[in-house]
Amino acid sequence: MDLAQHLAANATSRQYAQLSPATIDATVDGLIDSLACALAGANSHGLNEARKALGHWGGNTGSSIWGGFGKAPAPFAAFLNAVSMHALDYDDTDDKVPLHANGLVLPGLMASMEQDSPECDGREFLTAIAVGVDGAMRIGRAGGPKGSRGWNYSVISGSVGAVLAIARQRRWKAETTVNALGHQLTQTAGSLQSIIDGSMAKRFQPAQMVKNVLFSTALAEAGINGPHNVFEGKAGFINLYQDGKFDLENVLKGIETCALVEDLSLKPYPACRFTHAPIDLALEMHTRGLRLADVRQLRIKVSGQAVNMVGRKYDLQTAGIVDAQFSIAYTSAVAIERGAVLISDFTDSAIRDERIGHFARDQIRIEADDSLPFLGMTPVFFEAELNNGERIALSTDVVSGAPEKRLSADQLRAKVVDCLQYGQSRINADQLISTVHELKEGAPVSRLLTLLA
Incomplete structure (x- = not known):
């Protein structure tokens, strides 16, 4: 049997009672975090233009565009909501790939559900999220950067999780789910070039795939079959996207628990995850009383992948917002000087x-340390030379927001407050948090959808 059969059978049979309290809590925290990020990003660059562009193709009916922008056909609403969730680069990551999970799973699942079953029981909804996020993480970890062609792993792996989430929420048979996975295979794409070039397209890439997910699930539900050898076929996911390098055996290990959700990291800073460990150390410098005026030179040693992703020289004159979000130099300079990255x-x-x-351009030097794991986010080393001649060495092996250093309830609430204030939302943090928590008691998802609208 192709892996798609196993994923489909697992997804459609999962029950809320099978999820551990820790998995449920992690699912709830991830939902709160993701929706706060989406409301913060609702007015970000490119979204107003995108809403206008898509508005030519459909009326104000269907699913909600979060933040008070009316409604649109479900694929368009899912697209716009996915852009807003990812726009600020504040959404969750699986650090071991890395990939964004909820950013692919939630917008499609929620647009689909609002269209077909808005009164869905909250526990059913949380189960579907857990199935989808766990599935996305399993595919990402089994493959991810083992392949070398420059794919965006959030996009190609996350879309699998999004299909599985919708399949679970709709209580499909496994055959329908495999067909949906097959249709998704036929339209999977996602190059890292948008990040390399610092283009706005980066924040639209997950949305493109979420929109495709809704087309895939619609075709499958209509009885149109897709390829069945989705993963292990000659031109399937593993050979096409992973160069045949895929940890197939470990995908299924423990899949019935959906427990990988507990490994998801919630970001404390609105920038690429590879900047976070350097930001942690830069904030430690600020806490010690240091500011940019005190530092002559800062040498930062990170992994090879960190240099590739966020180690490029920062150019004040030409940098765009995406460049800043993907810059160790810029984010570290901000942290040292201001004591926060907001x-x-x-x-x-x-x-x-x-x-x-x-300072970011002239006084920070970023180097790849060949002794470090190439794909690692940690360890990270700082060597600072101060203007008074003193030298300071700092290092970290863990990143804030990771499972080993999880955001506390107070820290998560503070992030939600920052997001809602920045997005000028008409709801407050406690409304959003309490409405999501009510889902654990079976409250209908319609209450949450109304809040988001």
């Missing part, structure tokens, strides 16, 4: 701050 540090005006920009 959403407001990634605006057109903020990234032109000359003191931050000149």
